[in-house]
Amino acid sequence: MSSRSDVVIIGAGISGLSAAYNLSKAGKTVQVIEARNRIGGRAWTDDSFGFPVELGCMAIHGYNEGNPALGYAKAFGLETKRLPASPGRLFTKDGLVDAALTEKLRTNLSSAMAHMNTVTSESSLSDTSVANVLLSPSSPLFTGLSESEKQNAVALARAAEIGWGIPLEEVSAYWSRWASGVAFAGSDGVIVGGYGKLVEAFRDKAEETGKASFTLNARVTKVIQTDDNEVQIHTSDGKIFCGRTALSTIPLGTMKSLPNDFFNPPLPAHKTSAVSRTAVGVLEKLGLLYDSLWWDSSAGPLTVLLETGTLLALPISSSPPCLHVLVPYGLAGLSADKIHDILSHAISPETTVPQPTKVVFSRWKDDELSLGATSSPVKAGDGRSPLDFAELARPVWDGVLGFAGEATELDHRGSVPGAILSGEREGRRVQALLDRKEIV
């Protein structure tokens, strides 16, 4: 049995780190328990190529628009940079889409999105999917296009599935408009050296307070409310941690698979129902390292339009040449060799392209500590709404067990800022609760 902390935090992803940092800075004792042999969770920077390749989050979306990741990075003395805004080039599986058609496809997509937003603002279409509106035969998406060009327009619209993780056919048209209204957007940036730097800085600064400790390789197997309304946390290696309060940052995908007796007493039905009504999407990352450069390094992002989804290849280094590929759910089962074949045939159909010399890839969908990439937008039907995410955020057991993590942050779910803000939110709540308990 370990000593008793003010707060035990399950999970050392960005939400757990943000809570641990803020609580320890406020003078509370914090014990963080992480199942993996590393901190960061879905922030995972791979350095095996000799430079950072992000297998989880990469971009600071809304770099100039208030993303809190930038604020913490600056406060911790990390170097950051804004990325150039470049829409890049479009390809079909057989080669480059010419500039005039590229422009037309992008203009049509903007008009179709604006049209969908107008339609959904005028009438509540929470049971109608994005596909029903955006891909309907009368959609502005298809204005002035031939039959074959229309297929490219559909494929370009499916680029939204990279972030959403589920098909357009499943996303509620009404709530997609609502959610996109507040997300950090506009300019993009990155942390030089990768998100791993931010993750380490959060841990180091928390440890510097002398109030926070981290235990790795310890998977939580049971969370129990004690008779005196505190929390006991059991781990796979037989240890028991005690907390006056506890925060779970277990990802939504993993929450869906927990045994019924994981929480004792069991979570209330309104919480478990919200867990099953919300969805987790698929997005995998692939790093392909080459001996020689075979794409135009000035082209910016390379988007390949396919029937089953859209591949986005970001040239992140020219020397040595490296492509960082975002693989959406429709293509996530493909091998690295197959993805290389698709990219090389589409981007450089006339030449023989070298095979990659090294490959790194993620497996978020099958990773039992995430079981998916991030929470997805509200699905169409069954009366679902963003209130399901608000329900995920609600504490139980008179407030002593709280929930943080990207899926619990209504306005910014699915992102690093969502994870950070959820950790701040629960940190503030738990701090106030502990302070009030001390007064009694």
Ligand SMILES: Cc1cc2nc3c(=O)[nH]c(=O)nc-3n(C[C@H](O)[C@H](O)[C@H](O)COP(=O)(O)OP(=O)(O)OC[C@H]3O[C@@H](n4cnc5c(N)ncnc54)[C@H](O)[C@@H]3O)c2cc1C
């Ligand atoms: C491929 C991909 C690309 C992304 N790109 C971006 C991007 O560019 N920009 C952006 O803003 N966001 C992006 N995101 C989203 C962002 O990475 C996540 O929202 C954020 O990292 C989630 O943090 P979290 O703390 O909520 O969850 P996690 O990082 O998953 O942390 C939860 C932790 O809990 C641990 N855990 C789980 N179960 C247990 C248990 N039983 N016992 C102990 N520990 C446990 C896990 O191992 C994990 O470390 C991306 C995500 C993915 C997957």
